[in-house]
Amino acid sequence: MRTSTSSMPLALTALVVALALAACASGSARAADAAESGAGQVTVLIYSGQPNPTFTLTAEQAEHVRQLVAAGQPDPSFRGGSVLPSILGYNGLLVEGGAGGQDLAVYGGRIEVHDREGKRVVSDGGALESFLLEAAGQNKALDAEQLRFIQASRDKQKS
Amino acid sequence: MRRAVSASAALLAIAVGACCSIPTYSPAFWNSTTQIQWHNNCYNYSNNKRTDTFAQPGRAAGAQWTLKECNNVKTAAIKDGLVAVSGPDQCPKKECSLALVVDPGWDYHWYRRDTNGMWTHKPGGTPATNLDNSGNPISNPETADRGGYTDFCGYLCSCSNSTEGSGHENIN
Numbered sequence: 661m662r663t664s665t666s667s668m669p670l671a672l673t674a675l676v677v678a679l680a681l682a683a684c685a686s687g688s689a690r691a692a693d694a695a696e697s698g699a700g701q702v703t704v705l706i707y708s709g710q711p712n713p714t715f716t717l718t719a720e721q722a723e724h725v726r727q728l729v730a731a732g733q734p735d736p737s738f739r740g741g742s743v744l745p746s747i748l749g750y751n752g753l754l755v756e757g758g759a760g761g762q763d764l765a766v767y768g769g770r771i772e773v774h775d776r777e778g779k780r781v782v783s784d785g786g787a788l789e790s791f792l793l794e795a796a797g798q799n800k801a802l803d804a805e806q807l808r809f810i811q812a813s814r815d816k817q818k819s
Numbered sequence: 820m821r822r823a824v825s826a827s828a829a830l831l832a833i834a835v836g837a838c839c840s841i842p843t844y845s846p847a848f849w850n851s852t853t854q855i856q857w858h859n860n861c862y863n864y865s866n867n868k869r870t871d872t873f874a875q876p877g878r879a880a881g882a883q884w885t886l887k888e889c890n891n892v893k894t895a896a897i898k899d900g901l902v903a904v905s906g907p908d909q910c911p912k913k914e915c916s917l918a919l920v921v922d923p924g925w926d927y928h929w930y931r932r933d934t935n936g937m938w939t940h941k942p943g944g945t946p947a948t949n950l951d952n953s954g955n956p957i958s959n960p961e962t963a964d965r966g967g968y969t970d971f972c973g974y975l976c977s978c979s980n981s982t983e984g985s986g987h988e989n990i991n
Contacts, residue, residue: 708861708943708968709927710887711873741850746941746948748928748966754857754944763853774853 700725700758704796705744705751706806715801717755721791726759728791732771732782743770743781750813753792766792768817839913839978839987842867844933846947848983855984857944864941865917865929866901867979867986873944876927879991884927889972892927893919900988901975907932910976915986918960919972928968930960931979938963 699722704713717725744751744765752767765772769786772779793810796802802810849864850856858871868874877883877895884895897903901917902910910916916932930940938957941947949956951963961971978987 703857703944705944707926708941709892709929710875712943742856742946744945746945746950747952748922748942748968749952751943751945756853756857765853765857 700755700762702792702796702801703754703756704793704802704806704810705753706749706809708748713796713801713806715796715799717758717795721795722759724791725755725764725788726762728784728788729758729762729764729771729773729782732773732784732788735770735781735783738770738781743767743772750810753789753796755792764788839911839915840981841913841915841934842931842979842981842983842986844935844937844939844949845983846939846949849941849947856946859941860943861929861941862896862990864939864947865915865931866977866988866990867915867931867983868988868990869984870991872991874990876990879989887921887924887926889919889921889970892921893972893975896975899990901977903973903975905974907974909974914976915979917975917977919975920960920965920968921970921972922967923970925967927972928965930957930963931977 699717699719701714701716706712742765744767752765755762755764755766758764761775763774765774766789769783769789771782771784771788773782793802797807848855849859849869854871855869858873859869860873862874862876863870866874875883875895876892877898880895880898880900882895882898884892886892893903896919902914904910904916907916907918918930918932918938919927920930921927928940928942930938932938936958937949938960939947939949940957951957952966953964955964957963980986
């Protein structure tokens with residue numbers, strides 16, 4: 661009895677720590693679910709502070725993503741650390757937990773592939789970025805204002 | 820019982836009593852893995868605290884922001900323990916100056932000032948950087964190219980750490 665009483669503060673501390681860790685883990689829970697299914701969770705990078713819009717690919721969409729990545733051409737000319745631009749505005753898309761455990765960062769005609777073999781960058785002329793944005797619209801992950809914002813950013817990028 | 824109380828007190832001392840220090844610009848930590856880069860945002864970076872949760876002002880205190888405007892986001896950050904000050908040089912010597920900006924009705928963004936006096940930031944899930952939207956180093960967040968984040972909300976102080984990702988503020 662004395663033992664259980666004296667251990668109470670530590671038990672409470674452990675409980676608080678466990679709850680905090682659980683809260684931390686929840687942010688990645690959907691990505692983990694997507695990884696389990698092999699479909700992939702897509703995040704559209706339009707915000708710096710607030711959470712970005714996300715959606716899960718259907719099996720058919722995931723297969724098309726896999727094909728587009730496989731068709732990408734190696735891009736040895738890429739010298740940056742990431743294909744994602746460090747600017748305020750539209751920054752591309754992420755795909756986490758895709759086929760074969762691949763994670764992807766997509767922007768400006770380039771795909772940054774993270775898998776068991778490490779990291780590599782391929783070029784695809786923007787096909788995957790366009791497909792994912794179209795899928796975001798189909799999945800109703802983006803509202804009209806967000807779609808306009810992205811379109812304006814992409815138009816500016818092209819000009 | 821005494822031993823348990825001592826252990827709890829020691830944990831509390833580590834959590835609360837740790838010294839604040841101003842970080843150097845070391846983006847490698849924040850850009851090292853997809854887990855860190857993609858799941859830590861401007862609020863994580865400016866407070867120099869990795870949570871992997873895309874931390875939100877006020878969430879750790881149970882009082883998260885509700886409107887994307889200066890006073891609302893600033894109030895939420897203050898609930899987390901940050902302290903609002905009138906200028907970039909008003910923080911206590913060992914505390915890090917942060918700057919809050921807002922794209923009205925759209926989003927908010929944070930910058931931090933490092934040991935060299937320059938400002939750096941991490942736009943959402945992208946790599947941490949010392950450059951603004953025009954590619955220029957940031958000597959003054961009030962005049963930097965901030966894209967659509969046109970509202971400058973002011974400065975706050977954060978108990979940071981010289982070790983990247985290990986700031987002392989309670990954010991989540």
